[in-house]
Amino acid sequence: MSHQSLIRHSWRSELRVLAAIAHKEWTLFRRYPSWMAAFVIWPVLFPLGYVFVGRTLGGPNGADTATFQQLTGTSDYLSYIVIGSTLYMWLNMTLWDVGFQLRAEQMRGTLESNWLCPIPRISILLGSTITKLGTALIFLLITVVEFWVVFGVRLWQGDVRLLLLLLLLAIASIYGIAMAFASLVLRFKEANAMVFMVRGLFLVFCGITYPIAVMPGWMRTISAVLPLTYAIHAIRAVTLSQATFTQIWPDIQWLLVFAVVLPILGYVAFAVTERRARRSGTLGQY
Amino acid sequence: MVQGHLLQPSWQSHLRAILAIARKDWLHFKRYPLNALFRIIQPIMWITPIYFLGKSFATGGTNAGFASYAGTNDYMSFILIGTILSSYISSVFWGMGFSLKEDMDSGVLESNWLLPLPRVLFLIGQTVASITITTINGLLVLVLGWLLFGFQIHGNILPAVLVMVPMLIALYGFGFAFAGLVLLLKEANTLVDVSDFVVSMLSGSRFPVQVLPRLLLPLALALPLTYGYDAVRGLLIGSHTLLPIGIEVGILLVAMVLMTLLGSAVFRRIERRSRRLGTIGMH
Secondary structure (H helix, E strand, O other), rough: OOOOOOOOOOOOHHHHHHHHHHHHHHHHOOEEEHHHHHHHHHHHHHHHHHHHHHHHHHHHHHOOOOOHHHHHHOOOOHHHHHHHHHHHHHHHHHHHHOOOHHHHHHOOHHHHHOOOOOOOOHHHHHHHHHHHHHHHHHHHHHHHHHHHHOOOOOOOOOOHOOOOOOOOHHHHHHHHEEEEHHHHHHHHHHHHHHHHHHHHHHHHHHHEEEEHHHHHHHHHHHHHHOHHHHHHHHHHHHHOOOOOOOOOOHHHHHHHHHHHHHHHHHHHHHHHHHHHHHHHHHOOOO | OOOOOOOOHHHHHHHHHHHHHHHHHHHHHHHOOHHHHHHHHHHHHHHHHHHHHHHHHOOOHHHHHHHHOOOOOOHHHHHHHHHHHHHHHHHHHHHHHHHHHHHOOOHHHHHHHHOOOOOOHHHHHHHHHHHHHHHHHHHHHHHHHHHHHHHOOOOOHHHHHHHHHHHHHHHHHHHHHHHHHHHHHOOOOHHHHHHHHHHHHHOOOOOHHOOOOOOOOOHHHHHHHHHHHHHHHHHHHOOOHHHHHHHHHHHHHHHHHHHHHHHHHHHHHHHHHHHOOOOOOOO
């Protein structure tokens, strides 16, 4: 006797699953208006802490920016800091949002029942990632508009097609990291400490407020294996120095590698966690 | 018939209660060693980008731009002192602010509230634990700062510590009111996060407040904490102060009295309201 399943998987059914999960996440997001307030406040507030430090170091009337200009090729420390800190905020937000996705379901007690749905389990993570990506893009847009309106800083200068390419490569890298991270959080459970560690690594080594050249050699070696280092460097080059494709090709090469490797790593981490959770029966434990 | 009461409250019994509450918080802190470790590492992580930002502006190893505002070349000591003082602000906003809310969430607030103790003692006990933990934490951060960034003190430590006393009492007095507010609002993460960041930034934790734009400078000067940061730095590393240190200490003393009175008044009012409405257990 052959078993016949009532489920008929097709690419359309998979799309419907993704859309349903993304919609559920969007509904959750809209239920907390204070999250929206944070979206408006933080893009300006967070970089300001560093911008005022830059203003202090630049001295009265910005007379002491010679070394900075020599190292970075620009005296516009405001835009320089804003680009780095915005990309860092994006990563930080994604680590909390996507990284905590499976853990949040686990805490709410819905992960096990969702796991029983006849769908590819990666959809549970991918669907919510779609919403988180959408909200992150809104966040980036708000940042660009706020800095233009409040400080007169235009963050979309240079070749816009190049900026979009860099954004695309950064998306693949950042969300690949976040997916791997979500699986690790599900496995080790001590989520806060893990976010502090991972975001700290990027905060210290990616040059979010300063040129990599001022770091000692051993720190530069670590920064060379982090995708955000290349994304920040390339976006600054395009925006502040109107760099061309050829000039940022070394950064793009690295970002391409990260954009392919990190999502695969994210998928593998998820598959391993999923298999382990089924074998050990620990999915519902927290 | 004269009704006898088994309770004999005295200042000694109150002190015992405060120490018991502080000990409970200390035990909580010790139970999460990874979190304790990150409380030391995190401030170092936050100031590393500021350290390298300083290096990227420095000429011949000194930051002339910074020196012309602060009156000292010791950029990293300036930043480290600001970081340590900010950790007290964070512990008031996050620790004190959420202290009652956490008790409420874990379901122990109602039973604690039934104890025959003045309720303000709960907050005083938490303040003792918070100041102890934050101070130990701050000292460890300073040791790390000395190893990594060459932190050094040129001035007298004792007067600086004495200046910190009214500043911390004022801060924790404000924390009493804030704890009550969070208890009322219940879902206040964004409020707490933003307030902590804004107060710390405007007080000049990372830079001399003179660099702030004209729109923000009055706000900075209206915060008593600004004078606390300024006086402590003036005493420890000899930086320029906004006002003579004696006047800054006077402002801190006035703030201490006002904030303590205001904090306990707000707390008492919210406590009475919660008892009347019976909302202590709701969250």
